[in-house]
Amino acid sequence: MKKRHEFKLLSKTTFIYLIFTLVAFLGSGLFLTHEANEFINWELEHKYRRIEYKTRSVIDREGRRTADLEKLPRNIQIMPISQAPPEDAYPTYSDTTIYISRLEETWRARNKTVAIEAGGQFYRLTMTELVEDYLSLRDDIFRTMLPAFILLVVGIVAFNFLMSGYFFRPFNKILDIMRSYKVGQRTNLEKVKTNTLEFNKMQDLFHSMINRIEQDYRHLREYTENMAHEMQTPLAVIRNKTDNLIADESMMKEHGKTVKTIYEETNHLSRLGNTLNLITKIENGEFDNITQIETRPIIEQHVDAIRELAGLKSLTIDTDLTEEHRLEIDPYLLDIVLKNLLRNSVMYGTDNGPIRVTTSEKTLEVSNYGPPMEDRPDKLFQRFYRNNNHQGSLGLGLSLVKKICEVSKLQITYQYEEGQHIFRILRNGEMPA
Amino acid sequence: MKLLIVEDNEQLVEDMERFLEESGYVVECAINYEDASEKLWLYSYDLVIVDLGLPDGNGLELIREMKNNEVAAGIMILTARDAVEDKVKGLDLGADDYMTKPFHKEELNARIRSILRRHKFDRSNTLEVEELKVDLLSSQVYVNEIQLDLTRKEYDLILYFMHNPDRVLTKESIAEHLWGDHIDQADNFDFLYNHIKNLRKKITDAGGTNHIQAKYGMGYKFSTQNSR
Numbered sequence: 001m002k003k004r005h006e007f008k009l010l011s012k013t014t015f016i017y018l019i020f021t022l023v024a025f026l027g028s029g030l031f032l033t034h035e036a037n038e039f040i041n042w043e044l045e046h047k048y049r050r051i052e053y054k055t056r057s058v059i060d061r062e063g064r065r066t067a068d069l070e071k072l073p074r075n076i077q078i079m080p081i082s083q084a085p086p087e088d089a090y091p092t093y094s095d096t097t098i099y100i101s102r103l104e105e106t107w108r109a110r111n112k113t114v115a116i117e118a119g120g121q122f123y124r125l126t127m128t129e130l131v132e133d134y135l136s137l138r139d140d141i142f143r144t145m146l147p148a149f150i151l152l153v154v155g156i157v158a159f160n161f162l163m164s165g166y167f168f169r170p171f172n173k174i175l176d177i178m179r180s181y182k183v184g185q186r187t188n189l190e191k192v193k194t195n196t197l198e199f200n201k202m203q204d205l206f207h208s209m210i211n212r213i214e215q216d217y218r219h220l221r222e223y224t225e226n227m228a229h230e231m232q233t234p235l236a237v238i239r240n241k242t243d244n245l246i247a248d249e250s251m252m253k254e255h256g257k258t259v260k261t262i263y264e265e266t267n268h269l270s271r272l273g274n275t276l277n278l279i280t281k282i283e284n285g286e287f288d289n290i291t292q293i294e295t296r297p298i299i300e301q302h303v304d305a306i307r308e309l310a311g312l313k314s315l316t317i318d319t320d321l322t323e324e325h326r327l328e329i330d331p332y333l334l335d336i337v338l339k340n341l342l343r344n345s346v347m348y349g350t351d352n353g354p355i356r357v358t359t360s361e362k363t364l365e366v367s368n369y370g371p372p373m374e375d376r377p378d379k380l381f382q383r384f385y386r387n388n389n390h391q392g393s394l395g396l397g398l399s400l401v402k403k404i405c406e407v408s409k410l411q412i413t414y415q416y417e418e419g420q421h422i423f424r425i426l427r428n429g430e431m432p433a
Numbered sequence: 434m435k436l437l438i439v440e441d442n443e444q445l446v447e448d449m450e451r452f453l454e455e456s457g458y459v460v461e462c463a464i465n466y467e468d469a470s471e472k473l474w475l476y477s478y479d480l481v482i483v484d485l486g487l488p489d490g491n492g493l494e495l496i497r498e499m500k501n502n503e504v505a506a507g508i509m510i511l512t513a514r515d516a517v518e519d520k521v522k523g524l525d526l527g528a529d530d531y532m533t534k535p536f537h538k539e540e541l542n543a544r545i546r547s548i549l550r551r552h553k554f555d556r557s558n559t560l561e562v563e564e565l566k567v568d569l570l571s572s573q574v575y576v577n578e579i580q581l582d583l584t585r586k587e588y589d590l591i592l593y594f595m596h597n598p599d600r601v602l603t604k605e606s607i608a609e610h611l612w613g614d615h616i617d618q619a620d621n622f623d624f625l626y627n628h629i630k631n632l633r634k635k636i637t638d639a640g641g642t643n644h645i646q647a648k649y650g651m652g653y654k655f656s657t658q659n660s661r
Contacts, residue, residue: 229486229514232533232535233513240445240452240535241444241448243538243601246651247601259651263651264605267605270535287517302615305615308585309611309612309615312625332517339614343615
């Protein structure tokens, strides 16, 4: 998908607002100009009509020849014409300029030419009126509007830039709280105080959503826990009853296989419940006694515990441990990791060579010889993945290890090299030395 | 030896009672907190097995009560909850051991023995079955007074058998007793055979009889003259 550009909400609203303002400015400018033009025309017509009237009355009274030029209005040109002009020939308008020597400026003016009849004679009358004042006033509408708009743009952008931090502080705070929220952390969420309606709405929604999630989550957890617990007593009963059957010789002669299966499956179910419960607890972060642990003595302890067991399968365990290696992890979880990795290597290891447990300053490595995996290696850490030869296995050991590494900010990798399965544990973001 | 089982599941109580009586204990049962509290007030026991999840109270409370009343009995916690906090809390309160359901009865038996010995209720420091004798203090095993050279696990193994004579111990039970959860249950436990073969050989080489027999591919039985 094409990446879409993203904008801040405030920039977006500002942009739209400014476009709207621009349109409004232009619109009102055009309207005002139009009004001004109408006004100018009306005003001029008014003046022209007065001049026309005055001219006509002077000529009527005085007669053309005797008409006292002094008495005629100024700024007119009057010419007798022989006959009545056609209806639609007049009036005509034309624009002109007049040089005003006193001001040394050229002013705009407008002529109106009309035909009048006065004293029984037709005249062509051209009246000139200065319109510079009017027009420059009219043009000022746009001339002032542009700087005003620019000022507005600059002002709003600057204001937004300065104020967005202030207005959006509660919003960003709410976002921070949302970001740091983890399911099942139980702590009461801080409520950001703001009088912005939208932020409050969002916050309230967030809180009610979290409450619902927490509730669902609690139910689910209780269910899982109860499931795992309540299963165990009936399973204990089944196992004990099966034990009784095993003690019964005649029974075993006939139904040995069936009893064996019941016994094994009961054990399987019981371990399944316990392990799933453990994974749930780890996911919930219930093991948070994180301490820095020098791994060497602990690894040695685990290796000693399993060495004889490995020996029974003709496997040997070599260790190369350094005191430098430390992990920050809950000690109980470290036990589970070591137990599972060692158990895994003893279960799948072949006697082509020793099981090796190595630590360097940064890495913990457990490797064993064996034929390569048939499946893709990334399946290894999936829940309920198990090698075909070990159908009775829970298939949870390595996913348990992976889960622990995740919550302890460690990374675990698997590699198959020169006939060896190698598991390596590193601190997050570090490269093997 | 007098034991009190505090557990609300009747089926489980019945089985445990039968099993522990067969092992030579005098067993009484309480199916709830009140019952247990009363019995502990009236009688004295050498060991109390407490289930944490009781219908009318928490087993941890019962342990606290026992400690407050200075009840001298050993305490074994039995619970369906495999929670580390409970385990730590229980042991902190003064419980001697902790087992999670479902458990192997033979394992329970072995652990009860060890608690009783620690509390000196069981004054004998030796365990004898026919020609075999175990010195529990020095962890040595003798066949007709000839000392056997056993590994640590072989010693644990023979002791487990001798604590539970004439019973079929499943391979799972044995493996779990010896290696705890270091062992994956998916293993077919064939390697146990080598272990037991070695032990057998050491005993017969010293002139002992072959007590340990395989049973239906499920486990082994340490048989005494009673069953032979």
